[in-house]
Amino acid sequence: MTNGPERLMLEHMLDRNRQALIETAHGLSEADARRRLVASLTTPIGLLKHAAFAERRWFQRVLLGLDESECDGYATPGDGSFVVADSETLPDVIAEFERASERSRAIAADFTLDDTGTHPSAGDVSLRFVYLLLIEEFARHAGHGDILREQLTAAR
Numbered sequence: 001m002t003n004g005p006e007r008l009m010l011e012h013m014l015d016r017n018r019q020a021l022i023e024t025a026h027g028l029s030e031a032d033a034r035r036r037l038v039a040s041l042t043t044p045i046g047l048l049k050h051a052a053f054a055e056r057r058w059f060q061r062v063l064l065g066l067d068e069s070e071c072d073g074y075a076t077p078g079d080g081s082f083v084v085a086d087s088e089t090l091p092d093v094i095a096e097f098e099r100a101s102e103r104s105r106a107i108a109a110d111f112t113l114d115d116t117g118t119h120p121s122a123g124d125v126s127l128r129f130v131y132l133l134l135i136e137e138f139a140r141h142a143g144h145g146d147i148l149r150e151q152l153t154a155a156r
C-alpha cells in the first residue's frame with residue numbers, strides 16, 4: 001500500500017515492519033536465535049521478545065491504561081524485555097509477538113488517531129504517535145536482526 005487514508009497507511013506500515021522483524025529470525029536454529037553477537041542482550045529471539053513487550057507497553061499500558069499486572073505478558077521497561085526463558089522456543093516467541101500484535105490491533109480499533117493515553121515520562125501521546133514510534137522501533141530492530149542474521153549466516 002503506497003497511498004490511501006492515513007490510518008490505513010500507518011497500520012499497513014506497522015504490520016509490514018512487524019513481519020520484517022519476524023522474518024529476520026524465521027528459520028534460524030534455536031542456538032542461532034539465542035546467540036549473542038554484540039555486548040548487549042540483543043539476539044534475534046530477544047528482539048522479538050522485546051517487540052512483544054513494546055506492543056504491550058504502548059497499547060495495553062499507555063493507551064488502555066492497564067496496570068502491569070493486567071497485561072498479558074511482560075510489560076516492565078528495561079533490559080528484561082529482551083530476556084527469553086530457556087523453556088521458550090523461537091516459534092513460542094514469534095507466536096507471543098503475533099498475539100501481542102493482534103491484541104494491539106484490537107485495542108487500536110477503539111481509538112481514533114488523535115485519542116491519547118498517558119506515558120509516565122512522555123506525557124500524553126496519541127495513537128498516531130504510538131503507530132509512528134513502533135513503525136520506527138520495529139524497522140530499527142528489523143535492521144538489527146538483519147545484521148545479526150548476516151553474521152550468523154557468514155559464520156557457517
